[in-house]
Amino acid sequence: MIDSSPVRTHRASCAPAPGHPLPEGRDHYTISEVARVTGLSAHTLRWYERIGLMPHVDRSHTGQRRFRNRDLDWLALVGKLRLTGMPVADMVRYAELVREGEHTFEARQELLEATRRDVRARIAELQDTLAVLDYKIDVYAESRRTSERY
Amino acid sequence: MIDSSPVRTHRASCAPAPGHPLPEGRDHYTISEVARVTGLSAHTLRWYERIGLMPHVDRSHTGQRRFRNRDLDWLALVGKLRLTGMPVADMVRYAELVREGEHTFEARQELLEATRRDVRARIAELQDTLAVLDYKIDVYAESRRTSERY
DNA sequence: TGCTTGCTTGGAGTGCACTCCAAGGTTCTA
């Protein structure tokens, strides 16, 4: 039991990219299968493991990685956190909390709440920027309409 | 006439940070004054100029930079574009269009419209992430409430 | 006039997040 998070599997959120179907009814995948499904490179997946961002990946008897569905779920969450702009070091911190077990639920919740605040602030910032873009695009459009008229 | 953009000055968007008032009734500022106002470092301002991201900055008779209000307006826009995650190279491209004159209005409008599409997509992405965060935070909160009860 | 603080330059250094390489072992298909 590595991932002690109380997460219900939400497979929908790591659905395979179109044209890259996940093999059905299997719970082990090679690194290139996972790369195809997640959009990350095999290099990046190995690097994630090296820096402690993967909660331990199984190996075949010859040492090749065999990713499981729980790893795909984890990578789906990491993908979301990455989209927020969270630094990899913070994600590693979260991964450490997960490895430490259930007594870190509170810390994990706080970390996610801080991230949520950041994301909300970022959205507000972008909406602000959107207003500036709308304004400038209008000014260009208006100025071009005017110059056409004369 | 370097900046041929049809922009009305929108000083509100580059209002000095609280506690860092802009000297009133003046239209030339040293690099450190601009650094204070924009939140960028003097290093970064020099670097922006070197890579062609500033539409030409005036100099004093001894060669020191004298930024003007139009430079502050430009930096305010650059700051907004930077928030969108636009690569510096693209901002340089926009600066080049500005330097080339009014005949690039269409190209500039297109560039801003492409940026606007990116920003809208990014906001959608973040809102998606927000949903995942809400869900996970709920799960942790619920699980902690439950474990308290028993 | 002297002193402190600020500004100048080209070029080198930093931190982040990958990204790639070489050399060799593994797995799959014909």
Add this chain to the structure above:
DNA sequence: TAGAACCTTGGAGTGCACTCCAAGCAAGCA
């Protein structure tokens, strides 16, 4: 069983956006 395609590792390299440095000139105040 041959050959292609895939996997392994540590360590080096890349690209971006700064960030800093040294040596010397400039500006403002007592």
